[in-house]
Amino acid sequence: MTLLNEAQATAATSLTPAAFAAAEAHSAHNYHPLEVVISHAEGAWVTDVDGRHCLDMLAGYSALNFGHGHPALLSAAREQLDKVTLTSRAFVHDQFAEFTARLAAMCGKDMVLPMNTGAEAVETAIKVARKWGYDVKGVPADQAEIIVMAGNFHGRTTTIVGFSDDADARDGFGPFAPGFVMVPYADLAAIEAAITPNTVAVLVEPIQGESGVVIPGDDFLIGLRELCTRENVLFAADEIQAGLGRTGYTFACDHAGVKPDMYILGKALGGGIVPVSAVVADRDVLGVIGPGQHGSTFGGNPLACAVGTAVIELLETGEFQARAEALGQVLRDRLLAMVGKGIVGFRSRGLWAGVDIDPAVGTGREICERLLARGVLAKDTHGSTIRLAPPLVIAEEDLHWALDQLEAAVSE
The missing domain is CATH 3.40.640.10 (Type I PLP-dependent aspartate aminotransferase-like (Major domain))
Structure with missing residues (x-):
């Protein structure tokens, strides 16, 4: 089976569209969520109803600083x-x-x-x-x-x-x-x-x-x-x-x-x-x-x-403040290397960043949709900006992987 056929087969059996539609059917539309339906989470990772794993780079707008299910x-x-x-x-x-x-x-x-x-x-x-x-x-x-x-x-x-x-x-x-x-x-x-x-x-x-x-x-x-x-x-x-x-x-x-x-x-x-x-x-x-x-x-x-x-x-314990500081430097260095390559600028402090997307490569929403397709959850704001705020328990290699996906998403 070709990769295209595999993707089509996966889409045909996906539980997400029906689950997403059911969630929208009887709720006020005061949010515009990405089309993902999460059923399980641990640490910095979530799993959706199709068993797909995604890295949470939003952490409930900082409500999940200590990760899912600490x-x-x-x-x-x-x-x-x-x-x-x-x-x-x-x-x-x-x-x-x-x-x-x-x-x-x-x-x-x-x-x-x-x-x-x-x-x-x-x-x-x-x-x-x-x-x-x-x-x-x-x-x-x-x-x-x-x-x-x-x-x-x-x-x-x-x-x-x-x-x-x-x-x-x-x-x-x-x-x-x-x-x-x-x-x-x-x-x-x-x-x-x-x-x-x-x-x-x-x-x-x-x-x-x-x-x-x-x-x-x-x-x-x-x-x-x-x-x-x-x-x-x-x-x-x-x-x-x-x-x-x-x-x-x-x-x-x-x-x-x-x-x-x-x-x-x-x-x-x-x-x-x-x-x-x-x-x-x-x-x-x-x-x-x-x-x-x-x-x-x-x-x-x-x-x-x-x-x-x-x-x-x-x-x-001071552990989480120290992790935010150390991993925040990783986040900053990686984003700095992307400026001019799909990103026009960013602001960060600790493990928190607002990333301004070059309008020529897409809106903030479009980049978040591309990230979702790559297994990363993020949220746009004010049109061209996306926010990155992963749980402070995120592993450094996972943070690098997420930023690899961002680099790829703004290069599509």
Whole structure:
């Protein structure tokens, strides 16, 4: 049988088209997924319904920093499943104290407010910042302002998309909440000019992931820390994608040696098993929230805390930060060699890269489809850019193999 006939025979017996169609039939089309239906995963590899193996170079937008099914995380989850999974915060459970104490210590802060999804954590940070502004800074009632960045991505709630400049996220969902002032990303002068007596916080991603892994100079975060301190404004860092080992440090802010007033965490904090998010800050900030003023039935549940504590234990070893740094250099060197050969540029930090595809060779979506055909999973953004963010457990030879496939895909 020829290779062409083999490919035709495989296509004829594939379970993927029917499984993909079934998944699309009764679901809202709020995503445009690649045509792959995953049934099993381990480490950096997934297997689809046809038994085809693919290398995961997206890692759930950094939710899977520790890979699929990390043994320590699965063990923590399984052990907790046999005990208690949910109490609500009306009662205290025996996993809560350790999780909050260890997360606070890892961040160098006093207090933790646990939630579930990243968007919930951002919403929590917005509420905390406003409450702090009224109770501590003395901003007049309902006049609090938060400075946000152009190109931001903090989630998809109506409040959050109201201060997005992404038309797909924003258009058709108004009216929007007031109180947000947008400035160009990483423009210190613009932030300073936008600060008024009613400014309570600057909300910023230390690296903008959805925009294509846009990385400011370290002097921006240093300057922002100084500016917020001088002007009595909270520095709220959305580390949901950038944090927890992805960039070679525990937090992306660590590259600049700065500490925000509020860490906003999510994704990898749940180990790819359960949604876990949190706002972490000192007592003079998070202490403004009292009983009945904020909450979540599932936030800080026993299963989430058990998994979250296991994630913190992994990060405390420093192994994953070191892997991200070392393999990130491999990623950078390989991408640098591709510039001018189907790639017009890239930005990377740690094991995370935004790669700009030469429009002459295809769109970002088309390159991701070619990569899928070669057994690599990646995701496009903003037309011509693809994001690479493999699990931090990826083997170096597998990383090289994935980049070989990228090199081939942009040469077709």
